[in-house]
Amino acid sequence: MRDGRRVDGGEEEHCFEANSPRRHSTARGASLREVRDGSRRYSTDRSGMCNNFTIPRRHHTVGVVDADMILYANIFPTSGPTAWATPCFLLDDGRPVVAAVNFDPRQVAVTSRNVRVAAHELGHALGFARVQFLKLRMISEVPNVRGISKVSVLSTPKTKAMARQYHNCSTLEGVELEDEGGSETVLSHWRKRNMKDELMTSDVGVGLYSALTLAAFEDMGVYVANYSAAELLWWGNNSGCGLLEKKCLTDGITEYPQLFCNEFDDDEKFFCTYDRLSLGYCRLMRHEEALPQEYRYFADPRVGGDDPCMSRCPYFEAYSNGGCTNGDPSVLPGSVVGPNSRCVKGQDLQFDDEYIGDVCVDTRCGDGTLSVRFLDDDAWHECQAGETVTPPSGPWRGSIVCPQYADVCTAFPNISGYPIPVVDPPLVDDPTSAEGAEGDGGEVPRKRPRRL
Numbered sequence: 001m002r003d004g005r006r007v008d009g010g011e012e013e014h015c016f017e018a019n020s021p022r023r024h025s026t027a028r029g030a031s032l033r034e035v036r037d038g039s040r041r042y043s044t045d046r047s048g049m050c051n052n053f054t055i056p057r058r059h060h061t062v063g064v065v066d067a068d069m070i071l072y073a074n075i076f077p078t079s080g081p082t083a084w085a086t087p088c089f090l091l092d093d094g095r096p097v098v099a100a101v102n103f104d105p106r107q108v109a110v111t112s113r114n115v116r117v118a119a120h121e122l123g124h125a126l127g128f129a130r131v132q133f134l135k136l137r138m139i140s141e142v143p144n145v146r147g148i149s150k151v152s153v154l155s156t157p158k159t160k161a162m163a164r165q166y167h168n169c170s171t172l173e174g175v176e177l178e179d180e181g182g183s184e185t186v187l188s189h190w191r192k193r194n195m196k197d198e199l200m201t202s203d204v205g206v207g208l209y210s211a212l213t214l215a216a217f218e219d220m221g222v223y224v225a226n227y228s229a230a231e232l233l234w235w236g237n238n239s240g241c242g243l244l245e246k247k248c249l250t251d252g253i254t255e256y257p258q259l260f261c262n263e264f265d266d267d268e269k270f271f272c273t274y275d276r277l278s279l280g281y282c283r284l285m286r287h288e289e290a291l292p293q294e295y296r297y298f299a300d301p302r303v304g305g306d307d308p309c310m311s312r313c314p315y316f317e318a319y320s321n322g323g324c325t326n327g328d329p330s331v332l333p334g335s336v337v338g339p340n341s342r343c344v345k346g347q348d349l350q351f352d353d354e355y356i357g358d359v360c361v362d363t364r365c366g367d368g369t370l371s372v373r374f375l376d377d378d379a380w381h382e383c384q385a386g387e388t389v390t391p392p393s394g395p396w397r398g399s400i401v402c403p404q405y406a407d408v409c410t411a412f413p414n415i416s417g418y419p420i421p422v423v424d425p426p427l428v429d430d431p432t433s434a435e436g437a438e439g440d441g442g443e444v445p446r447k448r449p450r451r452l
Helices: 048-052 112-125 130-135 157-167 211-219
Strands: 039-041 070-075 083-090 096-103 139-145 148-154 278-282 284-286 303-305 316-323 341-351 359-366 369-373 396-401
Touching: 048 096, 083 112, 083 130, 096 112, 157 211
Parallel strands: 070 096
Antiparallel strands: 083 096, 139 148, 278 316, 284 303, 341 359, 341 396, 359 369
16 A cells, blocks of 8 residues: 555544545546556546555556556545545546545454445445536436435436336336435435445445445446345345335334334343344434424424434444344343344243343244244244244243244345455454444443343
8 A cells, every 4th residue: 555645534424424535626537548558647637636645656657557447545544434435537438547545544453344344435436426426417306205305316227227126116216315414425325214234325334235236336337237246135125115205104103113113222122133133222312302304203303213314214223242143142131142043023022030122043944944942942943924932931931923034044145255355363253244244333231221
C-alpha cells in the first residue's frame, strides 16, 4: 500500500455507511487515456480524491499495462467511518477505471466483517454510487409509497426483473435506494428496510453479495455478472408486494413477524433473528418527540425503531455473543451452541425456572424431515412445521414451535469462505458462517433478571 495524506471523514453519517467523504470530487471528464499498447496512463489533472495518494511516477509516463482498473489503496486514520472508496476517473460510458480506497488502521482487524467492508468499498469503487447511477440514468422515482411522497428506485431492466423475482412481486418498479443519512449515503446504497443484510446497504453488517447487486452492476453496461457467485439473501425473499407497499406495522401489528417486532426489551427475553442464526432483542424505543407521519407504526407517535435507515421499523437485532453457531453458552440459558444449531420460537419456554423466550436447538435435516435436540437431552425429536414440541422434564417447562424445514435446513453459500490474502493472525470470527459478520447489537447481559 502507498502512503497518502490524511483525509478526514467529513460530516457524521447516521446510517453507519462506510463511504467516501467527498464523492462529488470525482472527475467526470477523465484525463486518463488508453494507449495502443493496452496501458493506462494517469494524469493528476482533476483527479479528485486520488490526489491524496502517492502515485508512482511510472503511472504518469509508461502507464499500467493490461489493467482493467487501477485501485490505489491506503491506510490512514480518519475521523469518520472504518473505510471509504471513490472512483477518480470515469470513461465516457460511465465505467470507473481509476479509484481510491482508504482504511482506518485503528478500526480494522482481520475479521469476516471487515472482509465484507472491503467488498462493500470495492462496490463503490466499481461504480455503485449516486454519481454513476445518475450519469447512466438508472434511477426513477415512484410516488406515494408507504406514506412517502416519492421514493427513488434503480429501475434498469435486469435489476427490476431480479427484484420482481426475488420479492415475488410482478408490479415492482425497481429496487429502492436509501434516502436517509448524509449526502454520501443517499442514492448510493440499497434501502436497508427492504434489503437488510445485503452488501450494498449503508450498514454493511452481514453484507451478503446478492444477485440484486450483481444485476445492478450488469445494468451499468460495462460488466458481466457471474450469478453463480451470488449469496443467498433471505430478508424479504418471496415476501410479495405487501412488504414493499405497506408500512412495516400498523397499530403495532405486522404481517411479517419474522422481520419486524413490537415488544420493548423490558423482559430481557430472547428473540430469534429472521435468519434463525442468532438470539437477539427488539430494537424498539420511545423517542422524545413524535416521529414523522410516514414512520408512525404505533398508537403512540413517539414509539418506533431506533434505526433511521430501517425507516424506524423495529426489528430483531442479534447479540454479538448470541449466535446459535458461535455464541457464548454461558449467557444463553437453555441454548445449544454448535455448527448445526438454529433458533426456534418458544411458547412460555423456561429453563431452570427462567423464562427465556426463544432458544437455539441442535438440528438434523434429512429427506425433508427436521429433528431437534435440546440442551441436556440426548434424544432427537421430529419437528413438523407449525407443530409444537415439548422438551423433556427436568430443567424445562413450556414448548417450542417447529419452523419450516427450509428455514433451518438451507445451506448458506458464503464469500467469506473463499481464500483471504492475509490470514495471519487468524480470523477473529468464523469465516464459514454468514452469522460471523453480525455483532453490532451489543452483548447479552451477564446477569439477566428473571420474570416472576
